[in-house]
Amino acid sequence: MLKKIMLALVLLMSTGVMVSAKSNKSKKQSGFTMWQLPMQVGNIGNSYVFRTSGGKVIVFDGGWPAEQLYLRGFIAGLGNEVEAWFISHPHDDHMGVLWQILKDRQGMKINHIYHSRFSPELVELEQPYGEYAKDFYAVLDTVSIPVTDFREPGYTGKIDDFNFKILGVVNEEFHTNPFNNSSMVMKVWDDKKSILFLADTGAESGDKLLNGPYRDDLSCDYLQVAHHGQHGCKEDFYKSIDFRACLWPTAYWIWTNDQGGGYNTGNLETFETRRWMDEIGIKEHHVSCLEGLFKLE
Numbered sequence: 001m002l003k004k005i006m007l008a009l010v011l012l013m014s015t016g017v018m019v020s021a022k023s024n025k026s027k028k029q030s031g032f033t034m035w036q037l038p039m040q041v042g043n044i045g046n047s048y049v050f051r052t053s054g055g056k057v058i059v060f061d062g063g064w065p066a067e068q069l070y071l072r073g074f075i076a077g078l079g080n081e082v083e084a085w086f087i088s089h090p091h092d093d094h095m096g097v098l099w100q101i102l103k104d105r106q107g108m109k110i111n112h113i114y115h116s117r118f119s120p121e122l123v124e125l126e127q128p129y130g131e132y133a134k135d136f137y138a139v140l141d142t143v144s145i146p147v148t149d150f151r152e153p154g155y156t157g158k159i160d161d162f163n164f165k166i167l168g169v170v171n172e173e174f175h176t177n178p179f180n181n182s183s184m185v186m187k188v189w190d191d192k193k194s195i196l197f198l199a200d201t202g203a204e205s206g207d208k209l210l211n212g213p214y215r216d217d218l219s220c221d222y223l224q225v226a227h228h229g230q231h232g233c234k235e236d237f238y239k240s241i242d243f244r245a246c247l248w249p250t251a252y253w254i255w256t257n258d259q260g261g262g263y264n265t266g267n268l269e270t271f272e273t274r275r276w277m278d279e280i281g282i283k284e285h286h287v288s289c290l291e292g293l294f295k296l297e
Helices: 002-015 021-026 065-077 092-103 129-140 203-210 235-240 270-280
Strands: 033-036 047-051 057-061 084-086 113-115 147-149 156-159 162-168 185-189 194-197 222-224 245-248 284-287 294-296
Touching: 047 065, 057 065, 057 092, 065 092, 092 129, 162 203, 203 235, 235 270
Parallel strands: 057 084, 084 113, 113 147, 194 222, 222 245, 245 284
Antiparallel strands: 033 047, 033 294, 047 057, 156 162, 162 185, 185 194
């Protein structure tokens, strides 16, 4: 495993992720840096890493368990310490890497974990993912790391120049598409940019956000499309808020709606979502399966 992590570090150095202490001092940053990480297993996943101007590292979700090697190497290249790790919901393509890292941190330091915990009743509604969620929560309960469980939306926090506000939390009332409809929704911003993370928000929870007290906070510069761009928020959601660019944490087979029968022959809604964006006038798209590692400063 150590050899594999060293290999990952070499690859990360070639992409310019690693920075020396000297370069940090000589080049003062303004605002945080965000990376949308490329998927490592050819499947859906959600993984974002931030570095504040003060050098603190923050993670949103992290992807599949099988992607832990890449993310371990990425974080090691930034100092191997995570100030805050946010988990949107316990689907294993979102919490999987943290789930595995908590079992064996291999020297990584994690200072705080934030999430919105599902009740045992909600966990039982979706299998086999409910079993994964149970194990994740069991591991989370054993670690000596501060954990914040958001029960209500509206919390605002600040880590250096990384501002965040929790706009959506677990929705125990939704028994249709229960895990996705309980995605924790978060907006982050600095003086130059704002990003809305919808994770896997579904149609019902999207409507709840639009009709809730934080509707005005949904507008942003960059919007992470819900549920990888398909079967997530409805058309009305996207057309009711203001944004100028899209982040697509999307596998190629989802982007092309190809579930084995060829280009745009599947039953996914990706092309419909893409059409909505064209109608809104969105021209800037950062698609993980096409662009690879995307860096935003």
